[in-house]
Amino acid sequence: MISAGIIGATGYAGAELVRILAGHPDVELKTITSRQYANDNFADIYPSMTGRVQLSCREYSLSTFISNKIDVAFTALPHKLPMEFIPGLLDAGVKVVDLSADFRFKNVATYEEYYQPHSAGDVVEKAVYGLSEINFNDIQHASLVGNPGCYPTSVLLPLIPLVENRLIDLDTIIADSKSGVSGAGRSVSLTTHFCEVNEGFKAYKIGSHRHTPEMEEVLGRVAGEPIRLTFVPHLVPVTRGMLTTIYAKLKDGLKEDDIRGCMLDRYSSSPFVRVFPANKLPNISYVRGTNFCDIGLKAEEKTGRLILISAIDNLVKGAAGQAVQNMNIMMGLDETSGLCNNPFPV
């Protein structure tokens, strides 16, 4: 059994980690931390877990993680805190999956432009970007994984095979994303007030969302040249789920089947990516509560454009699920361990 700890267990991503790890056959969840709820029982904060999780939240301390012989720590904190905690954990031999943005960027300057000064720049180069299907081999040997943002996961999985194979014009990429409200976290604000969200739909942070440089850095690395894409996030009045519609010009002469073939090939050994056949399109309801990324696509002849649709659960494949998938890969477990719950019919 692997001993695991979660730092920041009471936000939505942290609580989703608790859900998954508490049912993981190869993991013992030993310690969970929370500043806000220190000394509270997890099941008092999340009553759904009554009778299922007996843990209490503690303030984080490195020494506890060491004395508990934690093998792997998940940091589910706002950015900035992880870069303070993680160097100590790594020095103590604890592997880390960080769900914040702190270790997603290779280019520290980009990170600093969009977030804040980085205090652990030397650790950055050790970190592997945890897009599990793409960086599987590097993740196997990583001690620190920077878990991707939810939007980047939904944008990159469908795009990377096409960029790798140069099947689309790289300067025509537009990603129109729609996210459920849990992506905004559990902090209270007017933005997440039921009455402000319910029966509404809006775009936000057009051209300024911090997930854009994350996507551009990863795509640029794959392409071997800088990529600039247009990214517009929208808020859907549902709790979970993210659907991204991507537009790009196809290279001349390519047909829908070529694209689908490329995609099927790329993900032939990826159990969580489901490439849909012609005329079958993803729906966030098909992936709710699961680690799947569903991909559908359509080539439009009259305009020469490709339309890609991806769907994930933002809290699972977009956060906690992919984090556990990365842990599985780091620890030599089956990639799907603990992530095999069946989806609900409705």
Place this chain on the structure above:
Amino acid sequence: MISAGIIGATGYAGAELVRILAGHPDVELKTITSRQYANDNFADIYPSMTGRVQLSCREYSLSTFISNKIDVAFTALPHKLPMEFIPGLLDAGVKVVDLSADFRFKNVATYEEYYQPHSAGDVVEKAVYGLSEINFNDIQHASLVGNPGCYPTSVLLPLIPLVENRLIDLDTIIADSKSGVSGAGRSVSLTTHFCEVNEGFKAYKIGSHRHTPEMEEVLGRVAGEPIRLTFVPHLVPVTRGMLTTIYAKLKDGLKEDDIRGCMLDRYSSSPFVRVFPANKLPNISYVRGTNFCDIGLKAEEKTGRLILISAIDNLVKGAAGQAVQNMNIMMGLDETSGLCNNPFPV
């Protein structure tokens, strides 16, 4: 491994059975039937199951169930059909859990008053009412279980301990229930049209819902005398979940702690019943996707009334989950097998 079959697998209760049984460690789901979708892949009807369930739907035939050596069959059909199919299955040695109303009543005349003529009255006496926590012992030896209705499950679990122990006045019971829309099934009708339900809330079938005689028969049997209760169902604009608020006069001198003590005692070895402490109240979101029945309660001194609140997922503890729980009990498995998925934090 137990071989299982589902007759009527494409309604919501049937599909929920597929979800649970396809992940059940002790069961092989061998055959599923559907009139409407005969020869279709289940994953084309429920795309969420793509890659998880490979079965196709077939028309029902007894001979297939026999040749497939099915140990246990689940009938998730509208009432009337089960009473046609089940006698043959029983004769062939197949155990049956029936999710319709056909085998819930001991009193055939009551059934016939509220439903239609019963064509298998002789089988009725073999059937055990599948309220798992209450009839555990009888279910162990049953070949046929009549799985309770969703409303009766939510009403009976909190009431039975109090009726057994005569803690309330039996002629003062009122049950005000609120159900999610999936309880109405997957058939299309204006009643379940998104725009007619969304942002709405209503009562329906006041004093005439067919689950009322079911509750009254069971409670009457427990009490040893006829019981008449007032039952009013309401429709909540959510997909899953049922919350019932029950009102009754407490016998003189009883305190809230007496009631809670009785309840805790009665369900001390029932893993799916969670009796909440003082001032902690159930929410359907705490049980969504699980087989739990959560119970909260409050004694109101000024009126001498007890208020009981129960919450279940109508498709799980109210249908497919309890059916699998009953199967587990019938087949000598652990009661919780296949039903241990953790609840979601949101």
Place this chain on the structure above:
Amino acid sequence: MISAGIIGATGYAGAELVRILAGHPDVELKTITSRQYANDNFADIYPSMTGRVQLSCREYSLSTFISNKIDVAFTALPHKLPMEFIPGLLDAGVKVVDLSADFRFKNVATYEEYYQPHSAGDVVEKAVYGLSEINFNDIQHASLVGNPGCYPTSVLLPLIPLVENRLIDLDTIIADSKSGVSGAGRSVSLTTHFCEVNEGFKAYKIGSHRHTPEMEEVLGRVAGEPIRLTFVPHLVPVTRGMLTTIYAKLKDGLKEDDIRGCMLDRYSSSPFVRVFPANKLPNISYVRGTNFCDIGLKAEEKTGRLILISAIDNLVKGAAGQAVQNMNIMMGLDETSGLCNNPFPV
């Protein structure tokens, strides 16, 4: 034209007052106040009002109300503040409709038990309880109206005719209410976080909600004797709407038609109360955005119980709409003026 001002215009009830008064044919809305948004344009706080309302919010000052020659002021503030502001307004000859609890109670001791010390007890006796249909005559001559709570409105309108006529047993009344989320106001808290409410349903404050003594005081006055009722509020995941299901024992020999007749009679000249015929039941969607109170009812023979169902929009008949109806009555306008917008089909 009547000059009106709103003190506390940016909460949901206040903003609903702005919506109604800005479209009222006999009213000029001259001034609106807000502590939180002082000096902001109302249309920046509520962008839906862009191009419709040009007012900016100001800090409240009595002198502004006087210099603006305000005829009637609406106070849509948390309780406590109104009792500080209202005496000055009354002294200056401004009529007031107060949407808080401060002037709803005749018995100051009851108010003080459930809220806080009352600093304007001498003004209390001038106040008329603004249940428009019941206290129409007194409201006509009032200078101060204490606008009823949303729950009391939904409970009292169906009950009062029956209590007046002694058609039910007064010690058997149970009110099971279900409210939309806007009833909790616009303040941010985990309780109103979209993800905590969506797909959920719960009871809260059983036996301790502060609207209970308000109902009991009014009913007791009507009955001429103390009344104790059981009141349980629930939260429905919709923005607007409140449905209350009331249970009571019918006096011997009474039939459903007797009750309906009494109700039709009582409300024959009340344009906003719609008493439904047999087998037609209210739905909050039928009254959304309107000042209607719909009432349905069913007598259950086997138990001798009456079931009453009422539906209102908690922000309209439950708050701002009834406040404007009261103003209309106070100012000698047609009761329905400014409140005649048609309901939406969906």
Place this chain on the structure above:
Amino acid sequence: MISAGIIGATGYAGAELVRILAGHPDVELKTITSRQYANDNFADIYPSMTGRVQLSCREYSLSTFISNKIDVAFTALPHKLPMEFIPGLLDAGVKVVDLSADFRFKNVATYEEYYQPHSAGDVVEKAVYGLSEINFNDIQHASLVGNPGCYPTSVLLPLIPLVENRLIDLDTIIADSKSGVSGAGRSVSLTTHFCEVNEGFKAYKIGSHRHTPEMEEVLGRVAGEPIRLTFVPHLVPVTRGMLTTIYAKLKDGLKEDDIRGCMLDRYSSSPFVRVFPANKLPNISYVRGTNFCDIGLKAEEKTGRLILISAIDNLVKGAAGQAVQNMNIMMGLDETSGLCNNPFPV
């Protein structure tokens, strides 16, 4: 007073016409028809209208429209039926606003490619495309208006000013639309079943939606050259509302302010178009229940793309509201008559 009739009054667009016309100060709604509900009271089909609308539905007959001296008829029927009824109405001197697709196209061949053979091709040339703000002058003199589709309304209003002034590259236009469920109509189907829609989000009919040729014909006429755009509709789990995100390449050197200036100029005398300032973005909740079309925009420097966001209520500006606006213009009334209800704060 203008005498109006509605043919097909019980679908959602028809019922919304009833709502608006029953409150229109210059209109008497004299007759409403329905095949499905012939002889039923409208208020029994839509109980929200109890006490507000006294009309019963009738089977359509031309002679009734003539004997009732109907000035203007609204046809809110599935396409095909309008082309059968409308020639007779026009011959009888009745003006017509048709909400179907039958009279939206100038090019009958395009209509026939996407719909069916056209039986009233000679009437087509008389019809004016009812995008009120764009074709105001022609609508004034029209006897027949083809009311635009909801998607085209949301796409064309923001695009036309830019196409007219050649501010964008015409072969780079992408429209990513999101619609509420009422756009699918009131007919029952699995597609609109609450449980299939709720907590879901999907794209549908990619590259094949019949509103695409409608948009392309109108834009092509404005541009004076054929335009091909990519249009992808999505379904949002809300009852009302449509938000469209449009992407296009800006002509060199243009800034966001140039675009906003063009838009403000074009719509300076259009009371229902609200062009938002920088950094203020539309939300369908701001226009719910109103005839507004809100437009926000952002120029993205790094890619040279313009992002336009428009929001309408699909049943109002996208159907019944624009139809009444067109009638107002045809009959010489103020454009806003009957359409001035204030939006709700939530």
